[in-house]
Amino acid sequence: MFRTFALPLLVATVCIHFASPLRADQSPPAAASPSASPAHPPKFTIDVMPVLSKAGCNLGTCHGNLNGKGGLKLSLRGQDPQYDYEMLVRAAKGRRINVAAPELSLFLRKASGGVAHGGGTRFSTDSPSYQLLTHWLRHGAPGPSAEAPRLVGLEVQPTQAIVADPDRALPVHVTATFSDGTSRDVTDTACYELSNLNATVDADGVVTRDKFGETTLIVRYLQEQRPVPIAFIESRPDFVWSDPQSFNEIDRHIFAKLNRLRINPSPLCEDTVFVRRVYLDAIGRIPTADEAKAFVSDPASDKRDRLIDRLLALPEFADFWALKWADVLRTEEKVLDTEGVEVFHGWIRDNIASGRPLDQFVRDLVTGTGSTFAQPAANYYRANRDPSIRGETTARLFLGTRLQCAKCHNHPFDRWTQDDYYQWSSLFSQIGYEIGENKRQDKLDKNEFAGDQTVLVAKMDEVRNPTTDRVASPKFLGGNRLDDQAMKDRLAALADWLTAPDNKLFVQSQTNFIWYQLMGLGLVDPIDDFRLTNPPSNPPLMDWLATHFADSGFDLRSLVGTIMKSRTYQLSAEPNETNVNDRTCYSRSNVRRLPAEVILDMQSDVLDSPARFLGYPTGIRAVQIPGVRSKQARKSAPEAGDRFLKTFGKPDRILACDCERSNETTLKQVFVLVGDGLNDRLASPTNRIARLALSKRSDADVVEELYWAALSRPPTEAERTAALQLIRGPNHNPAASWKDLLSAVVSNPSGNKRADALQDIAWALLNAKEFLFRK
Structure with missing residues (x-):
């Protein structure tokens, strides 16, 4: 009965309200939208929608959620104004608005804290947002119109910035341009987000530093978004650019940015570090002791470039880089079958081995x-x-x-x-x-x-x-x-x-994938997230690399060689006082844990004792395994090699994403490194340790050999002294002859002091951070 009489009364009241002229005290506030006036009410698409976005009403955590919140569902981030208008004005029998008494509108009372609201108070009753919405309601809550101006441009100033200490804050200015030729300052109504926690941003677009480093401010207004790269740097009034020599165009782009940020790059890495790094990155293995020694002793000035060219021509290059594409192309047995995995992996490897262009x-x-x-x-x-x-x-x-x-x-x-x-x-x-x-x-x-x-x-x-x-x-x-x-x-x-070479996203994404494999961090990071609001850390370098890759005919080896021959790639990992906090500008080498397959193969190389994998012949390297896990694992227990790869993060290849691989360290890995799998190979009577223990070589020579084999360098004096003390022990009593030593090892491999000591030294080397991490 009440509803029967109430509806005509409400309609009559609304009609009277619409017909009545605005009173003097009903004029729009000064802070209202420029398009709003007594004769021109606010427009839903360009005036009301920004208020809803600014208040966070249409975010995924609020009413923009897939299922809405509290019975109200809005389009995510205001992507559908017509839908949002229907939900606010007409849905729920129109209970959310009151054009006769705007201040009593449910959605206004909730947003301003007059009624309990799960999202809390979004704005106060004396705010410009509240005044604009009441003004819109007084004009009858007009909906979207085809004749209304559309947003056609968004300009943010500055477009990028470097903020040096002691300055901590950067205000931005946002201007919107509309299809009717008008423009307005929308700094107060635009939405702001930051890409990381290096800074905070307030509702007025003022970005304040929390710690030194780079961040990207994303400015959003209606359907447009603009990124603003910002770098907060230390003042360093006495900074002097070191002016390092550039080896190629990569360095010129990297160093230009570092100079602007008042960051000096680290020096070149030592030869012992470089030879290990380039072997690992190019072919997925460490150099043998002889290879490392030969490189370090070579006096030629071009030896680094010559080594890179030689490694790129080796068959192992195809083995290692096929592993990278097999990961993201989901080369695994459950879906493709064992034979499918083998032929698919073989095809990938053959393409790389033959130098087939990536396109x-x-x-x-x-x-x-x-x-x-x-x-x-x-x-x-x-x-x-x-x-x-x-x-x-x-x-x-x-x-x-x-x-x-x-x-x-x-x-x-x-x-x-x-x-x-x-x-x-x-x-x-x-x-x-x-x-x-x-x-x-x-x-x-x-x-x-x-x-x-x-x-x-x-x-x-x-x-x-x-x-x-x-x-x-x-x-x-x-x-x-x-x-x-x-x-x-x-x-x-x-x-x-x-x-097509002019497909910018294709060329840049493939270039970025290769850069990431060598540098440990993509120019666009994550590497599969190219978007306007996630720009490259060095846009000029990204453009140059992509052009270079396309001009080379999408030659993988050409791009890998270009990157490796840059000074940037060859920098030391040791920080200096200016780059100690740098994580994204490539001012020093990025230290990272090696992939599971590489670590296991390194162990096998050092010990000269191959790991075993279920379903594969003895001697196959971990980086050569086509798939993930042999189907035989359902009938037989996995081998130690299989367990190692699983524990150290080899991906299951369920996702077409490099993110599935884990190079993080875990407690379980510790138990694998001290467990039976490695210990059994350490104690093998036919491995390198046993042969060195039986050899006539001096203890010092044996220690030297182990260090070169495991770490691609000689031991320091302190390391050599400690190792020799361990071998000789407090009651050093060498065997009378090598025959006596051989007899002792064969009859009781664990009973020989020299063998025991060398096993301990090898175990320590295989567990060292220097061994497990690529620097």
Whole structure:
């Protein structure tokens, strides 16, 4: 009964309110939007929506959540003004607004703290935001209009900045330009975020340093976003640029930035460090003792460049770099089958060994069809089973772009829309499979498939956008829709567009992947997150490297050699007083733990005792293993080598992402390093330790040999003294003859003092940080 009478009364009240002229005390406040006036009420799209964004109402943690909050759901970050208007004004029977008495509107009372609100108070009743919203309500809460001006430009000043101590704060100024030719200062209504914790930013866009270093301010207003790189540096009034010699163009770009930031690079690393570093990065193993000694003793000035060229030509280069691509291409046994893994990995390695250009390698992957056993590249689609996964994986690997967020809504941090996501996925929709008998071992595991499959192009259902339920027309990511000719062979058209030298995202993402493998940190970090709001740490260098890579014909060895021959790559890891806090500018070498496979192979090389892996022949190196885990592990216990790789972070290859590999240190790794696997190999009567213990070489020579084999350098005087004391012991009594020593070792390998001591020394070297970390 109440509702029956209340509704006409409300309608009448609203009509009277609309018909009544504004009283003098109802004029809009001075702080209201420039487009708002008694004759021109605030516009929902360009006036009201920024207020909602500024207050955080449409963030993912609030009403922009997929399921909304408190019964109200808004589009994430205001991507759909029409939807938001319906939710605020018309949903819930219009209970959230009161145009007759704006101050009584539920959504205003909650936001201003007048009513309990899970999100707390978002603004006060005397704030410009509150005044603008009440002004909008007094004008009848008008909705989005096709005639309303649109945001067409956003300018932020400064575009980048260096803030030197004692200055701690940097204000920014934001100007928006609209389609009607007007512009306004939106500094107070723009939204601000920072890429890390080096600084804080307030609601007015003032960035304040918390610690020295670089950060990126992301400025967002409506649908536009702008990044502002900011570096907070120490004053260093007495700073003098060291003016190091540049070896190539990489150094010129790196040093130009370091000079601006008042950071001097570390000196060149020593030869003993360089030879170890370049072997590890190029071919995934350490130099032998003889190789290291020969390099260090070589007086030639060009020996570093000559060593790099020699390493890039070795077969081990293909072994090691095939491992990197096998990780991200999901080369694992459960989905591809053991034979599929072997042929796919072999194909990857052959491409690298033959020097095939990277763009052709990628072209074969995205067009790969046929038997997955006979046509190895087809395994790319065998591991990616539906259009969405294919689209996400291809964008991540070959465009450095994360699309997952756009599957449910427009991407909150990038330019990609939900339409872009499904139009891109549609490129991969016409892929089907001919599947034979599945001879899987685990009948309960639906993801396992044993046997061949044929990947083929077939007539399949088109991809539909779930929001509109309309067929998504195939479209390149950030490019054009396919024409009629391209629609006849979508994969070929995709390959042409994707690998084109002028496809900036493709060239830069592949360049960045290689840079990351050598330098330990991408110019864009993470390496699969290229977006406007995550710019390269050195944009001019990124542009030069990408151009150089494309001009070389996408030659992997050429780019690797160029990077390795730079002074930047060859810098020491030892910090100086100006670069001790640098993490992103490459002023010194980035120390990092080595991959699991490399550490295990290093142990095998030092001990001359290979690790064992289930399902693989004795002597295979860990970096040469095609897959992850042999299917025989279900019938037999894994070998010590398999357990080591798992513990030290070898990825399961479930994700098409280098992030799946872990190089972190854990407590479990400690127990592996002191456990039976390593100890058994240390105590082997046929390994290097046993041979050195039996040799006629002096104790000093033996210690020297172990240090060169494990650390690519001679022992320091203190290390040599300690090692000799351990070998000789307090009651040193050498064997009467080498025959007596041999007899003692054979009859009781653990009973020989020299052998025991050398095992202890080798164990200490294999557990040293200098051994486990690449510097």
